[in-house]
Amino acid sequence: MDTVNHPPHYNANPSGVEAITVIEWLSFNVGTAMKYLWRAGHKGDHIEDLEKSRWYIDREIGRLRELKEMLRDELS
Numbered sequence: 001m002d003t004v005n006h007p008p009h010y011n012a013n014p015s016g017v018e019a020i021t022v023i024e025w026l027s028f029n030v031g032t033a034m035k036y037l038w039r040a041g042h043k044g045d046h047i048e049d050l051e052k053s054r055w056y057i058d059r060e061i062g063r064l065r066e067l068k069e070m071l072r073d074e075l076s
Contacts (some may be wrong), residue, residue, distance in 0.1 A: 012042035030062035 001008070010018045019038040023031035036053035040046050 009039055009043040013038050027060065029056045029063065033054045034059070 006018070010020075011038070015016045019035045020072040022038070023034045025031075026034060033056035036056070038050035040053070043049075
């Protein structure tokens with residue numbers, strides 16, 4: 001078993017697919033949130049994983065709001 005590149009919790013999702021296969025196509029915050037959702041409860045505390053995911057989602061929402069505001073200001 002390769003515990004550096006493929007620890008057991010990487011493939012613990014019932015689909016058998018590693019999170020990176022899906023998340024590498026997403027923005028950092030969304031991808032990281034997906035990673036925590038994908039592996040929730042397979043490595044540690046399920047609720048903590050969901051809270052971590054929410055933290056990255058909130059961060060992405062803030063980033064997009066700032067971007068939207070900057071674009072609106074530039075077009076004004």
